[in-house]
Amino acid sequence: MTLYLFWDIDGTLLTTARAGIFALEEASEEVLGERIDMRTLRTAGLTDAEIARELCASRGVRGPAAVGALLAAYERLLPERLGWRDGRVLPNVRENLDALAARDDVVSMLLTGNIAGGAEAKLRHYGLWDHFADTGGAFSVEGSDRPSIARRARELAAEHGGDVPPGERMVVIGDTPHDVSCGKAIGARTVAVATGPGYGLDELRACAPDVVLQELPGPEELMTLLGLPGA
Known part of the structure; x- marks a missing residue:
């Protein structure tokens, strides 16, 4: 599945x-x-x-x-x-996206508070857009909150697979308590990473995600955490 x-x-x-x-x-x-x-x-x-x-x-x-x-x-x-700022792709992100893209039992989508055009601009600039160009995702629009964006992501997964996936087959990965709460709103598993500027490990643990990480691990460890076979 x-x-x-x-x-x-x-x-x-x-x-x-x-x-x-x-x-x-x-x-x-x-x-x-x-x-x-x-x-x-x-x-x-x-x-x-x-x-x-x-x-x-x-x-x-x-x-x-x-x-x-x-x-x-x-x-x-x-x-x-x-182009004016010295931004970067965060540790192990590119390696994980590449490894996950090679599997036929994983689909990566976006669930983000960015507007669609802003999300694409950022991902294109840092060379990550190809990982999401076909699958897309759920974005911020006027009047939407995080839970409604999460529900839209679940709808997109249902359209892709033909049915709403069970909670254990959805994982929200983010760096704030807002990401954790929107994952819980759709019954998804949640992975919180302390790589953003706003929240540390203790604050992330306080919102009770399924997994809390200092940063994304390498592909083999991440796949093990996600329960993927063959990891």
């Missing part, structure tokens, strides 16, 4: 070294008339739509039109800003 892996992006697969934050700050200046310093906000685990909504609300601007305009500006600015 197929195992569906739902991957978060920022802090799990890669770090943009705040390129996304800079693009959002520039977008806020363009749309709201003021460059907002996002160092005052804890954005780890928030969706792009939630961040845009908070930025607009902080300046007394509400409604989907402003949020949509801010996200559109961010999506336009992001690809160039990625």
Whole structure:
């Protein structure tokens, strides 16, 4: 039976070294008339739509039109800003994605708070997009929260396999308690990695994921943790 892996992006697969934050700050200046310093906000685990909504609300601007305009500006600015920063793919990510792609019993999809265009821009920039180009995933849209994005990911897995996979055949991999909670919302197993900037091992353990890791291990160990045969 197929195992569906739902991957978060920022802090799990890669770090943009705040390129996304800079693009959002520039977008806020363009749309709201003021460059907002996002160092005052804890954005780890928030969706792009939630961040845009908070930025607009902080300046007394509400409604989907402003949020949509801010996200559109961010999506336009992001690809160039990625090249301005010294981001990187996180340890063992590329090796694991390559090894998992070679198996016919694993499907990797995205489950991310990024908007679709932002997710693709980041993954293309760091050479990871090919691992998700065919399977896609579930992304942030205005009005969505993490659990609704997770439910969309489960629907995509059901479309792929012809039926909703049981919980033990779905694994959410992320670096924040938000990722863990959305995995639990769909009955999936959860793997929390402390490779993001927002949460350490103790904070991740407190939200009771199935597995907590300092970073992703190598392919053989990860496959063993996932219960894959032949690992």
